[in-house]
Amino acid sequence: MKIVVDSGVDLNMTPETMSEMGIHQVPLSVTFKGKTYREGVDIDRVQFYSMLSENSEFPVTSQPSPGLIAETYKAIASKDPDILSIHMSSGLSGTYDAARVAAGLVPNAKITHFDTKTLSVASGWQAIAAARAVKVGQPIEQVLSIMKRIGDATDTLFTLKELRYLIHGGRISHIKGLMASLLNIKPIIGVEKVHGKYVQMGQARTFNNAIENLVSLVTGRYPAGTKLRAQIVYAQNPDGADMLKNALDKISKCDWMPKFTISLVLGAHTGPSVVGLAFAPDATLREVDLS
Known part of the structure; x- marks a missing residue:
């Protein structure tokens, strides 16, 4: 089983560590001064916050499209059909709903979705624990239980x-x-x-x-x-x-x-x-x- 998260789930990991833990991240996007950037792909955080502090304009964020998420699912499913897709709160972003739509575009994958009901590192703690549980062979029911316990406590x-x-x-x-x-x-x-x-x-x-x-x-x-x-x-x-x-x-x-x-x-x-x-x-x- 592999883990998919969106970039609103803060992990503070290098790409190498994420790969070792079987975690794949789908970027959300931000449009600033007429140009759209994908987080971690076209712009890093230091660059963005420097731009934000130097300009009076407001950025506009957007969730990944179901098609973009489906591309990630397809690439993973070609090697492992079991996917756990973990997302920042559906109460603050439409990413979780987009991920559920994306699952319908990848019928050969067995995808379980999890709404962390939070964001940033609080979501990241749940995702990291899930990846560790998967790595030691815990069944999906136990993985979901672990994430819920962390969410309830955090x-x-x-x-x-x-x-x-x-x-x-x-x-x-x-x-x-x-x-x-x-x-x-x-x-x-x-x-x-x-x-x-x-x-x-x-x-x-x-x-x-x-x-x-x-x-x-x-x-x-x-x-x-x-x-x-x-x-x-x-x-x-x-x-x-x-x-x-x-x-x-x-x-x-x-x-x-x-x-x-x-x-x-x-x-x-x-x-x-x-x-x-x-x-x-x-x-x-x-x-x-x-x-």
Whole structure:
């Protein structure tokens, strides 16, 4: 069995490591200043965020077409008909639905689809665990159970300095977004687990206070002393990422995974200042780590 993910599932892996783990990635696209780029193919994240910070125009993202996904399925099915297709939340992207349509174009493949109901590294944790489980010969039912357990245990929170990207992308109400923008509000946003959509978890008047409030949400979720597995992503705000890590280290005990730059198709909707955190009880993740 091989694994297919979309580029909204953040893995922080080299192409060589992905190949070793049997993971294939289908790129989402972003159109900026009249030109369309496929993530990881025509443009990398550093290039994109540099362009984003230097221009006032808004990028437009698009999911891969069923035909493009089907091409990936066909190439894999020519060697292995069993495919597990793992995608960022259907509540935030149409990629999962496009993948299901694509499966109908490849009748010789046996494709199982999985909606992570989240995004970025929280989705990536599920995909990596699935690939490890497949590698050691776990049956598909067990693989799906492992991903669900990780999804149930993992939370995602992020904050940012400006709202105009979220407003433009329709991810928050224009009216609420406009009022918050006028008030210079910095939101703390999470991803709920039922439909996999954004929910506002809090707000602050300054970015520093937003980081503090985000940390308070983490520590309010688990009792003092709970060891957490945590990972930070950011767009073009490494200082904000360091601030978040330092603030959480003062209060919680974390097993940190490496910080890295968030998928550009996700950052296109949040802007260059975004900082995000995925976290879960370390004990739960160790149970299904399979490393």
